[in-house]
Amino acid sequence: xxxxxxxxxxxxxxxxxxxxxxxxxxxxxxxxxxxxxxxxxxxxxxxxxxxxxxxxxxxxxxxxxxxxxxxxxxxxxxxxxxxxxxxxxxxxxxxxxxxxxxxxxxxxxxxxxxxxxxxxxxxxxxxxxxxxxxxxxxxxxxxxxxxxxxxxxxxxxxxxxxxxxxxxxxxxxxxxxxxxxxxxxxxxxxxxxxxxxxxxxxxxxxxxxxxxxxxxxxxxxxxxxxxxxxxxxxxxxxxxxxxxxxxxxxxxxxxxxxxxxxxxxxxxxxxxxxxxxxxxxxxxxxxxxxxxxxxxxxxxxxxxxxxxxxxxxxxxxxxxxxxxxxxxxxxxxxxxxxxxxxxxxxxxxxxxxxxxxxxxxxxxxxxxxxxxxxxxxxxxxxxxxxxxxxxxxxxxxxxxxxxxxxxxxxxxxxxxxxxxxxxxxxxxxxxxxxxxxxxxxxxxxxxxxxxxxxxxxxxxxxxxxxxxxxxxxxxxxxxxxxxxxxxxxxxxxxxxxxxxxx
Numbered sequence: 001x002x003x004x005x006x007x008x009x010x011x012x013x014x015x016x017x018x019x020x021x022x023x024x025x026x027x028x029x030x031x032x033x034x035x036x037x038x039x040x041x042x043x044x045x046x047x048x049x050x051x052x053x054x055x056x057x058x059x060x061x062x063x064x065x066x067x068x069x070x071x072x073x074x075x076x077x078x079x080x081x082x083x084x085x086x087x088x089x090x091x092x093x094x095x096x097x098x099x100x101x102x103x104x105x106x107x108x109x110x111x112x113x114x115x116x117x118x119x120x121x122x123x124x125x126x127x128x129x130x131x132x133x134x135x136x137x138x139x140x141x142x143x144x145x146x147x148x149x150x151x152x153x154x155x156x157x158x159x160x161x162x163x164x165x166x167x168x169x170x171x172x173x174x175x176x177x178x179x180x181x182x183x184x185x186x187x188x189x190x191x192x193x194x195x196x197x198x199x200x201x202x203x204x205x206x207x208x209x210x211x212x213x214x215x216x217x218x219x220x221x222x223x224x225x226x227x228x229x230x231x232x233x234x235x236x237x238x239x240x241x242x243x244x245x246x247x248x249x250x251x252x253x254x255x256x257x258x259x260x261x262x263x264x265x266x267x268x269x270x271x272x273x274x275x276x277x278x279x280x281x282x283x284x285x286x287x288x289x290x291x292x293x294x295x296x297x298x299x300x301x302x303x304x305x306x307x308x309x310x311x312x313x314x315x316x317x318x319x320x321x322x323x324x325x326x327x328x329x330x331x332x333x334x335x336x337x338x339x340x341x342x343x344x345x346x347x348x349x350x351x352x353x354x355x356x357x358x359x360x361x362x363x364x365x366x367x368x369x370x371x372x373x374x375x376x377x378x379x380x381x382x383x384x385x386x387x388x389x390x391x392x393x394x395x396x397x398x399x400x401x402x403x404x405x406x407x408x409x410x411x412x413x414x415x416x417x418x419x420x421x422x423x424x425x426x427x428x429x430x431x432x433x434x435x436x437x438x439x440x441x442x443x444x445x446x447x448x449x450x451x452x453x454x455x456x457x458x459x460x461x462x463x464x465x466x467x468x469x470x471x472x473x474x475x476x477x478x479x480x481x482x483x484x485x486x487x488x489x490x491x492x493x494x495x496x497x498x499x500x501x502x
Contacts, residue, residue: 008039008092012048012208013191015055016201022047027181027208032098032328033319033367041184044207046217049176052205053223056147056174059202064144064172068122071170075119078197079112085193086111089158089186091320096183097154098327098368099282100319107159110448114162117450118170121471137482142475144172145225145249149218151239152187153230154180154330155285155390160253161187163454163465164228165204171474173225174203178218182330184208211235222246226474229253230287232388233414233459240462251463251473253287253455255388256416259409260290260445261431263402263422264298271299271421272306278419278445279394280314280372283326285334287460288417288439288446292385293396294408300398304376307396308354311372316359328367329391335368338391342373345384350395351377380411388414402431410436415457419445438464 008029011018021042029038044052063071082089090105125142132138150164157179168175179187187206194204207214219227220242226249229239236252243250260278262271278290295303319327329335335358342356355373358364370392378385378395385395399405409418417439422428432440438456441447448454448466455464464470491499 007037008185009041010039010185010188011042012044012052013188013204013206014048014052014202015059015205016191016195018188018191021045022051027184029096029182029185031095032330035366038092038095039185041188041208043181043214044178044209045213048207048209049178049214049217049221052176052207053147053221055202055205056176057223059200060144060146060174062200063169063174063203066172068125068170068172071172072119072121072123074198075115075122075166075170078193078199079115079119081193081196082115082190083112085189089189092185092189093157093183094319094327096157096185097330098319099285100321100324100327102322102324103281104319107156111158111162114166114450118166118471121167121468122170125468125471132481135483135485137484139480139482141478141480142171142472143478145474145476146173147224148173148175148226148228148474149221149224150175150177151215151219151227151229151231152177152179154182155282155287157183158186158190160230161190163450163470164230165190166450167465167470168228168474169199169203171471173474175205176218176224177204177206178214179206179208181208181210216242219243220245224248226251228463233461236461249473251455251465252461253416253463253465254459254461255414256287256289256456256460257292257386257388257412257414258288258290258417258419258437259292259294259412261294261405261409261418261420262296262299262303263405263420263424263427264296265423266299266421268299268302268306271295271303272310274419274421274445275303275307275394276310276314280311280326280392281446283329283370284392284394285330285390286446287388289390290419290445291389291394292409292412293394294399294405295396296405297398297400300396304353304374304396308374311354311374314372316369316371317363326372326392328369330368332368334391335370338370338373338389338393341384341387341389341391341393345375345378345382345393345395348382348384349377350375350382350384353396355392380408386412402427406431406434410434413459416460417441417446417456419443
């Protein structure tokens with residue numbers, strides 16, 4: 001449990017209790033702003049995944065046996081309890097991943113909406129009565145899958161988990177969660193929220209661990225009915241291959257390289273503000289980061305000049321300080337990756353318009369800070385324009401025509417999200433319809449709602465989070481066909497009647 005006296009200490013969460021791992025090993029969670037110990041959690045492996053799956057199987061008849069209305073009431077209580085605990089949870093999220101409190105507080109304030117929305121879906125979702133023919137009643141039932149597995153990342157620890165847990169619980173499933181080893185604390189504490197709300201012990205289980213041990217055991221487990229993963233594209237491919245051996249359903253929200261397309265009828269200040277938000281929110285560590293800024297040539301130079309000035313003015317610092325606008329990257333590895341791509345961009349011939357290095361000063365010496373970075377003179381074939389960096393780096397590319405903008409925007413292997421900025425309503429919709437992306441914002445970026453489907457095209461994943469489609473994907477359809485007639489039927493009788501076969 002978290003205390004005011006020192007680092008947090010938590011076991012795995014299995015069957016409604018915090019328990020040590022079978023091996024006794026622990027994971028140290030450190031603050032990326034200075035390396036300080038945030039807490040220790042139990043490190044699970046295959047044996048612990050098996051125990052968690054068994055607990056979820058035992059809880060499945062209890063949870064799935066409740067009516068949708070009963071599950072909905074519990075999820076509404078969870079929403080209220082989570083809302084009360086948000087101040088504590090926000091602080092822990094900030095310490096785990098280094099995202100500024102001003103961002104984290106705004107993001108986590110939305111989380112109760114997911115449980116409220118999917119609680120309402122559980123209460124109100126209707127089955128169907130498809131037409132079948134005279135003398136028959138034909139109806140469908142949506143029934144839960146069983147035990148499902150969630151593999152979640154470090155960049156939005158509780159938001160991304162909530163997007164998976166809310167629909168899967170609403171549909172009547174029980175689950176095992178494998179959170180990132182960098183940010184496992186808040187997923188564990190969510191178990192306390194569910195327990196207080198009335199979720200049966202064992203319906204929600206969390207096993208922190210590493211991908212090669214706990215993650216491998218969960219994604220290859222033969223009794224898991226669905227794996228829902230958020231992570232890198234290569235990880236998603238590997239998980240899908242493992243799950244396929246068991247015919248386990250897979251949903252995967254994977255990599256991205258989002259384009260922000262700015263036409264020259266957009267107010268320049270508005271365009272710059274949009275690009276700044278899209279590129280540098282969460283220190284660029286989000287799969288819908290506006291990493292590619294496509295600007296119509298007539299305003300390109302002005303946008304670049306103003307964007308560079310605004311980027312240099314972003315306040316880096318302690319993420320717990322509400323005045324801080326950008327915190328550190330989550331780890332040394334993530335900063336090293338950012339620095340490696342800066343070097344690649346320079347070697348490819350791109351020009352640094354801003355940033356490109358670590359900030360100077362004692363306040364940044366012990367953390368994984370990196371300046372907001374802007375590249376110009378970028379061509380679409382450069383690695384910095386094609387590969388996901390997951391850091392505060394944006395590439396600016398000019399375009400002349402609408403067709404060129406569309407070709408550039410679609411010119412990557414990814415297709416998670418894009419945004420279009422224009423005052424021309426016809427062009428806005430015309431371009432949106434040509435975008436090869438699962439999410440397109442017009443005159444906005446990085447907006448989300450529990451009712452709005454979220455997921456990508458191409459190498460950005462399969463399946464969708466949010467909305468009725470997510471709820472239904474955590475169910476399977478049973479079709480019940482009832483013969484209402486008492487008339488005898490004998491296919492093999494030689495009685496001269498025409499018999500119905502199908």
